[in-house]
Amino acid sequence: MRIVLTGLRGTGKTLVGAALADLYHLPLIDTDERIEQEAGMAIPEIFAAEGEEGFRRREEQVVAGLPAGQAVISTGGGVLLSQRNLVALRRGSRMVLLTADLETMYRRTCTSDRPPLTGKPLVDEIRTVAAARRDLYRAAADICVDTTGKEPGTVALEVRALLNETWRTEPRAGALSFLLQANPAEREREALAADLKSDPELGLCGIAGFPASHSISPQMYAALFARFNLDYRYTRIEWPSIAEIVGAFRAGRLRGLSVTIPFKEQVIPLLDTVDPDATAIGAVNTVVRCGDDLAGFNTDWLGVSAPLQQHRGEKAVLIGAGGAAAAAAYALKHLGMDLTILNRTEERGRALADRCGCSTAPLSVFRDLAPEVVVHATPVGMHPDTGTLLTRADLDEGMTVFDLVYTPRMTPLLVEAEAAGARVIPGTEMFVHQACAQFEHFTGIRVSPDLVREVIE
Structure with a gap:
């Protein structure tokens, strides 16, 4: 087993790591200690001589050189800021995020000689760094354990229980x-x-x-x-x-x-x-x-936005008013488009338009709107359905037609749009970017x- 402990300063990575290493009878590797050993300097001296950028370079070198075998690895608070580090640490490992409340982290770090990262008072720095890294830490963690008010040995036992939890154990x-x-x-x-x-x-x-x-x-x-x-x-x-x-x-x-x-x-x-x-x-x-x-x-809105970056500010029609359509409307408004929502149930289309600050109209007026971008966000045309809300007679070569349905790749709508000479974007592109x-x-x-x-x- 290869266990990697991550988290902010003051969450207990070093002491919990030592306790876990004892529990599993594994070697303990502290990346900060390795950096100091290889540099021949303490971390404050590295920051003074090379700045944070120099320290992060050394950190990447140490992480890249970590053994792939069984071990408990305690990392520095900012190690996950590097994707290279994250990928290297995640391979064949279980990632454990340790957390603690603000008071606990302050108490554990107030006497540390580690260099500040923001220049703010310690409490404000902890709060700022925690907010900036929260999503990154959460994304990288296989399990999360709060260490507030707990001894390192107690936390280590909790981590082991979570890592050893089998699917046979109720609930x-x-x-x-x-x-x-x-x-x-x-x-x-x-x-x-x-x-x-x-x-x-x-x-x-x-x-x-x-x-x-x-x-x-x-x-x-x-x-x-x-x-x-x-x-x-x-x-x-x-x-x-x-x-x-x-x-x-x-x-x-x-x-x-x-x-x-x-x-x-x-x-x-x-x-x-x-x-x-x-x-x-x-x-x-x-x-x-x-x-x-x-x-x-x-992430759906990012999947709609990315393939349409070159169409910023254009005139767009969105067909649909459900969850996917709401994400599409959000994306199109972020791109500064002149947006009109068309929906078979006009009341629902109007409700989404009111939320987004755009226009709404019945589907029957599509041709009169002459949009440059058409985004289809209903399930119509999803396999095995062979229907389409628009035909080639409704479309022309000046349009870009984006169907958010991705099975099949070429939906009935996209087949009609391609026949009309329009540029087509399959729903697989939304799927790719949101994925x-x-x-x-x-x-x-x-x-x-x-x-x-x-x-x-």
């Missing part, structure tokens, strides 16, 4: 049995059941939808987890109740959840915290667990769109 066993039952793909279900029995440390993510059988997320995540040597699996969760799914997600101690139709709006009141973008959109497609906290995010952001939320690792395209083709 996790019941939750995972439910999740297996909810996977509609028999072969996937059988393979996951075997993996869970053989690997008690296995991490688990999944996609919640009704339906979820059409999703290409499982194949993408399987490839990405393998690429970065992460001991994780990804499952489909097809069930009519998002409340039951989230309950099982909590009890089963899953790591991350992709949320799709029809749950993107329904999931919000079931979460502990929701990101400001997701709150503004009114929809969540990404849930991350850290300790007992479930945090919600929306990059979602994978980072789940693992802390940033991946390129090209890599995601490669693994889903």
Whole structure:
């Protein structure tokens, strides 16, 4: 086992690391100590001579040289600021985030000779750095443990209990049995059941939808987890109740959840915290667990925004008013577009338009609007549906048509748009860009769109 402890200064990484090393009879490696040994200087001296930039270079060199075998590794507070460090530390490891309240971190660090990072008073510095790194730490952690008011040995026992937790232990066993039952793909279900029995440390993510059988997320995540040597699996969760799914997600101690139709709006009141973008959109497609906290995010809007960067300020029509449409509207407004929302249920379209500060109209007036960009955000055309809300007679070669449906890749709408000479953007592009952001939320690792395209083709 290779255990990596991360967290801010004052969360107890060094002392907990020593206690864990004793429990597991493993060597303890402290990256700060190694930096000092290799530099022949204390860390304050390194900062004085080379600045933080020089220290971070040395830190990367030390992390790159860490042994791949079994060990407990205690890291510096800022080690995860480097993607190179994060990828190297995550390979074949279990990442443990230690946290503590502000008073505890202050008490543990107020006599330290470590150099300041912000120039602010210590309490303000802790608060500032904690806010800046919160999402990064959460994304990179397999498990999260609060060390406030606890002795290092107690924390080490808690970490070991979480790392050794098997799927056979209630209430996790019941939750995972439910999740297996909810996977509609028999072969996937059988393979996951075997993996869970053989690997008690296995991490688990999944996609919640009704339906979820059409999703290409499982194949993408399987490839990405393998690429970065992460001991994780990804499952489909097809069930009519998002409340039951989230309950099982909590009890089963899953790591991350992709949320799709029809749950993107329904999931919000079931979460502990929701990101400001997701709150503004009114929809969540990404849930991350850290300790007992479930945090919600929306990466769909990034998936819409990225392929349309060159169309800033243009005239756009958005068809739909559901969760995906809300994310699309948010993205289009961020791009400064003159936006009109068209929806078959005019009241719902008007409600979304009022929230976004844009216009609304019935679908029948589409031709009169003469948009430069068309974004389709309804399920119409999703396999096995062969319908389309627009035909080639409605479209022309001056338009860019983006269908957020990605199965099939060339939807009936895109076939009609291509026949009309319009530029088409398949929903796989939204999937690719939102998946990059979602994978980072789940693992802390940033991946390129090209890599995601490669693994889903």
